Amino acid sequence: MKHHYFKISISYFALCSLALIMLIPSSAWAGRKKLMSVRSAKLIAKRGLVESVYGVKLRREDKVIDVVNGIFQATAESKTKGRLMGTTEDEIVYDKEKDIAKVSVSITLENVSALTGIQFPDPSLKITRVGFATSTPESSAPLKAIRVAEIDAYTQLAEEILGFDLESKSKVENYILTSDVIKSKLVAAIFMAELVNYGWEGDDKDAYVTLKINTDTISQILGQGIVSDGIVQVTGYGATVDDYVAPKFVQAPKPTGKKANNEEMQEPKVNQGGVIEKSLDVLPK
Amino acid sequence: MKYLLVFITFGYLISSGWAGNDLLIKERIEKLDAINKAALKSLDVDQNENIPEVSLKAHVIAHQDANKTVTIDALELDELKLKKDDGSIITQRAQIKEKKVNIGDDSSNKKMEKKK
Numbered sequence A: 001m002k003h004h005y006f007k008i009s010i011s012y013f014a015l016c017s018l019a020l021i022m023l024i025p026s027s028a029w030a031g032r033k034k035l036m037s038v039r040s041a042k043l044i045a046k047r048g049l050v051e052s053v054y055g056v057k058l059r060r061e062d063k064v065i066d067v068v069n070g071i072f073q074a075t076a077e078s079k080t081k082g083r084l085m086g087t088t089e090d091e092i093v094y095d096k097e098k099d100i101a102k103v104s105v106s107i108t109l110e111n112v113s114a115l116t117g118i119q120f121p122d123p124s125l126k127i128t129r130v131g132f133a134t135s136t137p138e139s140s141a142p143l144k145a146i147r148v149a150e151i152d153a154y155t156q157l158a159e160e161i162l163g164f165d166l167e168s169k170s171k172v173e174n175y176i177l178t179s180d181v182i183k184s185k186l187v188a189a190i191f192m193a194e195l196v197n198y199g200w201e202g203d204d205k206d207a208y209v210t211l212k213i214n215t216d217t218i219s220q221i222l223g224q225g226i227v228s229d230g231i232v233q234v235t236g237y238g239a240t241v242d243d244y245v246a247p248k249f250v251q252a253p254k255p256t257g258k259k260a261n262n263e264e265m266q267e268p269k270v271n272q273g274g275v276i277e278k279s280l281d282v283l284p285k
Numbered sequence B: 001m002k003y004l005l006v007f008i009t010f011g012y013l014i015s016s017g018w019a020g021n022d023l024l025i026k027e028r029i030e031k032l033d034a035i036n037k038a039a040l041k042s043l044d045v046d047q048n049e050n051i052p053e054v055s056l057k058a059h060v061i062a063h064q065d066a067n068k069t070v071t072i073d074a075l076e077l078d079e080l081k082l083k084k085d086d087g088s089i090i091t092q093r094a095q096i097k098e099k100k101v102n103i104g105d106d107s108s109n110k111k112m113e114k115k116k
Helices: A002-053 A109-115 A135-160 A215-222 B002-017 B022-042 B105-109
Strands: A057-064 A071-079 A087-097 A100-108 A124-136 A164-173 A178-191 A195-201 A204-212 A230-237 B053-064 B072-085 B089-097 B102-103
Touching: A002 A087, A002 A109, A002 A124, A002 A135, A057 A135, A057 B022, A071 A135, A071 B022, A100 A109, A100 A164, A109 A124, A124 A135, A124 A195, A135 A178, A135 A195, A135 A230, A135 B053, A164 B022, A164 B105, A178 B022, A195 B072, A204 A215, B022 B053
Parallel strands: none
Antiparallel strands: A057 A071, A057 A178, A087 A100, A100 A124, A164 A178, A164 B053, A195 A204, A204 A230, B053 B072, B072 B089, B072 B102
């Protein structure tokens, strides 16, 4: 019996020692983590201001290879550069448990005028942007998603205000859609986007960012008309994980003139590439 | 061991709580499909068995409202090719449409249906 208690004590001691070893370094790093996360969040928030004040260059390409089966490829890139002066750090919040920093920064339109030379009707108004950052990889997924949502919102604004190149090709054979391809390409730069709202929605934790642009102000600044008038507001979304599995592309069989209920056409067969050809229940009901 | 299992399960539950991009991709495909259909509609193109092949290249300014209805605000046509069932090809180029064309969510979900 004593021997049994001795074994439990040894196990308890080992567990406590392990916990201590894990705790000591993390508490020692907590200060540096905080500084790094807050500093990164400040930079990210200021990048948002630069994107609003000087603009953001965007490139987005979407390719729907098969509309019916949802085979999709997309890329989006953003780029910005500019000098800021007279910004104010309105709020700095740090969550020690998750190692996530949130920083709100703003700049008055008066200061934007001083930087860019653009005159605004009400210079007392200000542009506010928020940045989130962490130095802990485990906490980074939702923060990456919010940047994705921000870029998605920028590209949607550009699509609605400036437009994009659309290319499509569809083919019907014997009343059957055998090919349907849609491509979109956007190369644009937009500025003066204002942050309306942001966050993570419901249980599924998709990040969202709502941005708006007053196209009347942009028209005045550019001295030319814009198709969209008034306030254009969009919400962009970003996912935290990649759970998209592209369906295998199966070329529709060439019509042979035989009826669809012909047994020969319904017979599943495996070709040399290992693709099983059979009827798929994928059409919308 | 028991604590380790609890820790792993908790970690899995947290990570599985994050949403994926699958639904967002589906929504994007639906939007592009609806814009494409609306663009063709604005050019008075109705793909059917008499026009089996349609290809479009255009610069489009479009928006989607909260009900997922797509509106074409402006369209600058680069090239529209219609291949008819008799093999002839009709090509249109350099056309500018500024009329607004709406296409609802229902039509964006409809795929080519067999006509009886």
